[in-house]
Amino acid sequence: MRASTTTITFLLVLLLILYPTATVPTPPPATTDTVPAQSPSSSSTSATLDPQQLRALQFLHIPTTHGFCSQFSCDTATPFRHLLSLRLTSCSSDFHLSTTLLSSLSTLTSLTFLNCHIPVVHFPTSLSTNLHSFTSINSLQRLTGVFLSRFHNLTHLYISGDPIKASGIHIITSNMKSLNSIILSNTHLIGYLPKDWNPNLTYIDFSKNKLKGAIPTSLTLLKNLKVLNFSSNNLIGVIPNSFGGLISLQNVSLSSNSISGPIPGSMSSIPGLVHLDLSSNQLNGAIPEFISEMKELKYLNLENNHFHGVLPFDTSFIKRLDVFKIGGNDDLCYNHSTISAEMNLGIATCDKHGMPILPPPAFKEPSSSVSDLVRGGGDEGDGGDDDTEKKNQVHVNRGPSKVLLGVAIGLSAMVFLLIFLILLFKC
Numbered sequence: 001m002r003a004s005t006t007t008i009t010f011l012l013v014l015l016l017i018l019y020p021t022a023t024v025p026t027p028p029p030a031t032t033d034t035v036p037a038q039s040p041s042s043s044s045t046s047a048t049l050d051p052q053q054l055r056a057l058q059f060l061h062i063p064t065t066h067g068f069c070s071q072f073s074c075d076t077a078t079p080f081r082h083l084l085s086l087r088l089t090s091c092s093s094d095f096h097l098s099t100t101l102l103s104s105l106s107t108l109t110s111l112t113f114l115n116c117h118i119p120v121v122h123f124p125t126s127l128s129t130n131l132h133s134f135t136s137i138n139s140l141q142r143l144t145g146v147f148l149s150r151f152h153n154l155t156h157l158y159i160s161g162d163p164i165k166a167s168g169i170h171i172i173t174s175n176m177k178s179l180n181s182i183i184l185s186n187t188h189l190i191g192y193l194p195k196d197w198n199p200n201l202t203y204i205d206f207s208k209n210k211l212k213g214a215i216p217t218s219l220t221l222l223k224n225l226k227v228l229n230f231s232s233n234n235l236i237g238v239i240p241n242s243f244g245g246l247i248s249l250q251n252v253s254l255s256s257n258s259i260s261g262p263i264p265g266s267m268s269s270i271p272g273l274v275h276l277d278l279s280s281n282q283l284n285g286a287i288p289e290f291i292s293e294m295k296e297l298k299y300l301n302l303e304n305n306h307f308h309g310v311l312p313f314d315t316s317f318i319k320r321l322d323v324f325k326i327g328g329n330d331d332l333c334y335n336h337s338t339i340s341a342e343m344n345l346g347i348a349t350c351d352k353h354g355m356p357i358l359p360p361p362a363f364k365e366p367s368s369s370v371s372d373l374v375r376g377g378g379d380e381g382d383g384g385d386d387d388t389e390k391k392n393q394v395h396v397n398r399g400p401s402k403v404l405l406g407v408a409i410g411l412s413a414m415v416f417l418l419i420f421l422i423l424l425f426k427c
């Protein structure tokens with residue numbers, strides 16, 4: 001496979017989207033009910049793709065089979081149909097785009113690049129304004145905020161793993177009046193969070209950037225927002241008091257920032273919260289009891305903060321969750337008459353005054369391998385989810401198993417060496 005890298009391989013997937021046609025004065029092409037009396041150009045009933053677009057696809061080495069549009073997404077124009085959706089994946093290194101080529105594809109409303117490491121080129125205005133969905137994952141190089149801002153009509157913008165040169169997110173989004181979901185993850189973005197948001201936004205993911213400043217209060221007006229992800233940035237300040245205004249919120253992560261202050265009480269009015277990740281910040285205060293009344297909650301991560309007081313949860317609440325993490329909060333403790341010590345939460349038990357009995361068991365005076373593991377899980381932040389997920393359950397076993405693995409590898413290496421030497425001698 002590696003040897004044939006010179007050949008260009010693409011995967012073309014055309015999503016079946018019906019093009020929202022305006023009132024068409026002429027009747028549509030022959031349906032299955034009527035006899036195709038007047039279809040002079042094509043021999044089959046399936047319409048033909050625009051010849052210019054056909055050439056563009058051939059230039060891109062995308063196989064253009066007969067009856068293309070019956071398999072993939074095109075509009076219903078006559079006599080020639082036009083492409084609506086194009087997905088370029090795993091491009092070879094000698095592939096390149098040109099503005100002329102893109103001009104002939106300007107009917108596209110959805111364009112996706114996946115693992116296509118190519119420098120970005122100028123997009124013709126017709127294509128820029130037609131696009132409703134634009135995706136670049138580990139693909140376009142030298143993206144800029146100004147380039148992206150020309151896509152006025154986007155409802156979905158998804159960039160991941162491709163650095164974007166822009167002085168702030170507002171440069172990109174301020175003209176996008178129909179934006180519905182925006183993912184700009186791991187894109188080296190700097191600057192502050194925008195203050196103006198489209199009220200129809202349902203999905204915001206700005207994770208793994210270098211965004212600074214506080215979470216603007218204006219964000220909490222987004223009544224349709226379902227997913228909010230600001231994890232792994234440099235955000236400071238408090239969680240806005242009006243955070244509970246995000247009444248549609250299901251999944252939220254503010255993890256791995258420097259956010260301080262308490263969990264705002266208004267959060268209790270978010271009815272459908274499923275996933276709450278506030279880990280690795282400087283949050284303080286008591287953990288509010290209302291969290292235990294969140295019926296939909298499945299994931300709760302509050303580890304590595306400065307919460308204090310008695311943990312307001314019992315065993316049945318914790319067992320109901322898929323993920324529960326609370327370690328790394330030194331002033332927090334649990335009541336051993338409501339939570340069994342076997343849960344191994346990584347915090348101390350409380351004395352009768354509700355203060356932690358120091359030092360917390362298994363966390364403050366363990367062997368070095370365990371404390372390394374705990375520290376590793378805490379500082380890392382980035383995508384540490386998988387790593388830290390089972391930490392509380394399995395951390396005691398990991399150290400010894402690693403040692404065992406090392407011994408096993410060492411032993412087998414020695415056996416191999418021995419066999420090798422014996423063979424050498426026999427020869």
Ligand SMILES: *[C@@H]1O[C@H](CO)[C@@H](O)[C@H](O)[C@H]1NC(C)=O
Nearest residue numbers: 128129130131151152153154
């Ligand atoms: C796209 O946006 C322009 C303004 O930037 C507008 O005139 C045009 O009607 C929009 N087109 C679509 C298909 O939404």
Ligand SMILES: *[C@@H]1O[C@H](CO)[C@@H](O)[C@H](O)[C@H]1NC(C)=O
Nearest residue numbers: 176177178179198199200201
């Ligand atoms: C939000 O969505 C509604 C209905 O989907 C639409 O009527 C309205 O124009 C949208 N608002 C904005 C600012 O895009």
Ligand SMILES: *[C@@H]1O[C@H](CO)[C@@H](O)[C@H](O)[C@H]1NC(C)=O
Nearest residue numbers: 185207229231251252253383
């Ligand atoms: C937030 O983004 C990070 C990194 O991209 C990801 O690991 C995490 O699952 C996301 N969390 C939510 C709630 O979407």
Ligand SMILES: *[C@@H]1O[C@H](CO)[C@@H](O)[C@H](O)[C@H]1NC(C)=O
Nearest residue numbers: 227250251274275298299322
């Ligand atoms: C929301 O969180 C739940 C629980 O962690 C997860 O199963 C689900 O995939 C998440 N949904 C989105 C859109 O991130």
Ligand SMILES: *[C@@H]1O[C@H](CO)[C@@H](O)[C@H](O)[C@H]1NC(C)=O
Nearest residue numbers: 310335337350351352353354
């Ligand atoms: C622990 O729980 C028991 C039983 O609910 C209660 O009587 C006691 O006051 C609690 N202790 C603390 C420190 O909260």
